[in-house]
Amino acid sequence: MNETKGKILVVDDEKGLRIGTQRLLEDENFTVDTAENGEQGISLGVASDYDLAIIDLKMPDVDGLEVLKQIKSVHPNTICFIATAYASYETAIESTRLGAYGYIPKPFTPDELIYQVEQGFRQRQLVVESELLKKERDENLIEIASEKSRLNTIIKAISDGVLVINRIGELVYFNTAALKYFDLDSLSIGDSALIHLPAPIVEIIKKIYSPDQALQKTYSIQLELKSNNELFVESTCTPILQNDKSIAGVVVVIKNITEFKKIELIKSQFVSMVAHELKTPMAAVQGFLNIILDDSISIPYDTQRDYLVRSVIRLKSLTDLVNDLLDISRMELKTKQREITEIKLDEIVQSVSQMLELELKKKGVTLITHYEEPIPTIKADANEINRIFTNLISNAIKYNKDKGKIDISISHSGSYAVIQISDSGIGMKTEEKNRLFQEFYRAKNEKTRGISGTGLGLSIVKKIVESYYGKIEVESEYGSGTTFIIHFPINTN
Amino acid sequence: MDLLVKKILLVDDDIDLLEQNKLILENKGFQVVTGESGSEGWSLFQKEKPDACIVDLIMEQMDSGFVLTHRIKKTEHGKNIPVFILTSATYETGFKFSASTSEEREWIKCDGILHKPVVVEELITKLENFNPKTN
Numbered sequence: 001m002n003e004t005k006g007k008i009l010v011v012d013d014e015k016g017l018r019i020g021t022q023r024l025l026e027d028e029n030f031t032v033d034t035a036e037n038g039e040q041g042i043s044l045g046v047a048s049d050y051d052l053a054i055i056d057l058k059m060p061d062v063d064g065l066e067v068l069k070q071i072k073s074v075h076p077n078t079i080c081f082i083a084t085a086y087a088s089y090e091t092a093i094e095s096t097r098l099g100a101y102g103y104i105p106k107p108f109t110p111d112e113l114i115y116q117v118e119q120g121f122r123q124r125q126l127v128v129e130s131e132l133l134k135k136e137r138d139e140n141l142i143e144i145a146s147e148k149s150r151l152n153t154i155i156k157a158i159s160d161g162v163l164v165i166n167r168i169g170e171l172v173y174f175n176t177a178a179l180k181y182f183d184l185d186s187l188s189i190g191d192s193a194l195i196h197l198p199a200p201i202v203e204i205i206k207k208i209y210s211p212d213q214a215l216q217k218t219y220s221i222q223l224e225l226k227s228n229n230e231l232f233v234e235s236t237c238t239p240i241l242q243n244d245k246s247i248a249g250v251v252v253v254i255k256n257i258t259e260f261k262k263i264e265l266i267k268s269q270f271v272s273m274v275a276h277e278l279k280t281p282m283a284a285v286q287g288f289l290n291i292i293l294d295d296s297i298s299i300p301y302d303t304q305r306d307y308l309v310r311s312v313i314r315l316k317s318l319t320d321l322v323n324d325l326l327d328i329s330r331m332e333l334k335t336k337q338r339e340i341t342e343i344k345l346d347e348i349v350q351s352v353s354q355m356l357e358l359e360l361k362k363k364g365v366t367l368i369t370h371y372e373e374p375i376p377t378i379k380a381d382a383n384e385i386n387r388i389f390t391n392l393i394s395n396a397i398k399y400n401k402d403k404g405k406i407d408i409s410i411s412h413s414g415s416y417a418v419i420q421i422s423d424s425g426i427g428m429k430t431e432e433k434n435r436l437f438q439e440f441y442r443a444k445n446e447k448t449r450g451i452s453g454t455g456l457g458l459s460i461v462k463k464i465v466e467s468y469y470g471k472i473e474v475e476s477e478y479g480s481g482t483t484f485i486i487h488f489p490i491n492t493n
Numbered sequence: 494m495d496l497l498v499k500k501i502l503l504v505d506d507d508i509d510l511l512e513q514n515k516l517i518l519e520n521k522g523f524q525v526v527t528g529e530s531g532s533e534g535w536s537l538f539q540k541e542k543p544d545a546c547i548v549d550l551i552m553e554q555m556d557s558g559f560v561l562t563h564r565i566k567k568t569e570h571g572k573n574i575p576v577f578i579l580t581s582a583t584y585e586t587g588f589k590f591s592a593s594t595s596e597e598r599e600w601i602k603c604d605g606i607l608h609k610p611v612v613v614e615e616l617i618t619k620l621e622n623f624n625p626k627t628n
Binding site for chain 1: 507509510513514516517520551609
């Protein structure tokens with residue numbers, strides 16, 4: 001079967017005409033429903049949206065004009081024809097007023113009918129199309145309206161300050177965050193933005209509005225709005241270009257970058273310290289070598305040798321420093337993959353003290369261990385735990401007295417393993433103790449003279465312990481020794 | 494050498510650098526006294542009354558050298574002698590060691606900055622050029 005051209009309702013009480021019309025239209029590929037009286041005509045015509053309806057004017061039950069009225073009230077776009085043998089001027093006017101599209105005088109020839117129906121059908125298509133367009137336009141309008149309020153809500157809610165300034169420097173839009181950054185109680189649309197904004201921003205806005213097109217671009221500047229690093233903002237000014245490339249306005253976005261600036265400062269201070277710590281041993285080595293090479297300074301062979309030995313020591317400390325720095329950076333970047341294994345703390349103590357045996361012997365320091373049974377095991381990366389013990393035990397040797405003592409005890413406390421490393425060494429003053437874990441801090445006094453170190457060892461230990469949610473404390477008395485106490489979580493499962 | 498400076502006080506907590514500079518300056522004919530901290534430097538200054546001082550910047554504290562220089566320059570004797578700050582902290586390493594504001598410079602009152610490792614010729618030129626009247 002061919003595809004239907006459209007749906008037509010024929011309402012006529014005269015059977016022959018009804019059937020004849022139906023057949024005729026079906027031959028033209030229309031789908032046709034028929035109603036044999038006015039009432040049926042209304043119920044069918046209201047129930048579905050017909051493209052066309054051909055309604056007989058005179059029917060015994062309900063008048064054709066009533067049928068037309070009812071159908072039109074529900075489906076205003078159904079194209080309706082009134083068919084009648086009693087055409088009069090009045091009914092023609094009345095039916096047009098009720099929305100009929102045309103009049104088909106009876107009797108009609110098939111050609112006449114089809115001509116009228118096709119005219120009506122074209123009209124129906126136009127009506128449907130325009131209806132669709134109207135609906136689309138309405139939907140767009142709703143969308144635009146809600147989009148506008150949505151944008152407004154978003155801009156008002158964001159923490160960045162947003163201002164829009166027109167060609168003559170007037171404020172045309174701003175959000176509350178912008179007021180806050182510039183410490184303004186109130187601003188009104190139409191105020192001169194150039195009076196209220198900081199000079200560097202005004203400078204940029206003027207640049208954007210200059211006739212030189214090369215200057216009409218986006219600019220970003222950082223401004224310290226409150227001194228002492230209290231409020232730093234980044235202000236981005238972007239021109240709004242119209243189709244003809246002229247500038248409609250400038251959007252200024254103010255972003256708070258105070259925290260970022262603080263981190264930047266800490267970072268640059270750290271880099272400064274690193275650079276200084278790297279330069280010092282190099283300067284020492286260079287100094288020794290320059291003296292040895294200087295013909296104008298005569299020094300005995302033994303002294304020359306001593307200088308070379310001391311140079312080697314300084315270079316060794318430089319290497320240690322570089323290694324410590326790499327460790328810190330790896331820890332901070334978390335680039336090192338941890339290999340978590342079960343670690344027996346007594347085994348670690350044993351292997352580290354073996355490694356440091358030579359240093360222990362040189363200074364004549366005795367190492368005593370106390371283990372509380374059952375000896376706690378922890379789950380951690382063996383290299384990192386090794387690092388903790390190496391740094392702490394080698395400190396306990398370095399800062400010990402000759403023939404001194406180191407006590408290492410390992411015990412439990414709740415779900416923590418408690419590691420205590422005590423030395424009988426030189427101890428610390430309170431102010432030294434407070435800065436102990438600070439990067440590059442090294443206690444400097446007459447007793448620490450000649451003890452080498454990078455100033456990073458304890459800071460590394462602290463970082464490792466805390467990364468496992470443990471804690472490190474220090475107790476010390478100047479002149480009589482230091483104890484480091486670590487609480488390290490025991491993984492109970 | 495017709496220098497007015499004969500006795501120099503060297504203060505540095507790095508014993509290697511201290512020994513090197515002492516040796517170099519002694520080789521040039523100066524008498525050198527050394528201290529290893531800000532506080533030791535201060536007591537040596539009072540005791541020895543040197544003709545010039547060379548003070549390391551970062552010792553016990555980040556600014557020990559500034560503090561010691563300030564103390565020396567406040568004394569009657571210190572006003573008339575050159576006091577130099579010695580450091581391996583430089584602009585490149587980011588330290589504002591040169592004391593950026595005029596108030597800071599006014600407070601420290603040092604007569605110049607020397608960089609490690611110190612070049613003796615540069616030091617001697619600075620000592621020669623020092624004129625207390627212009628300070």
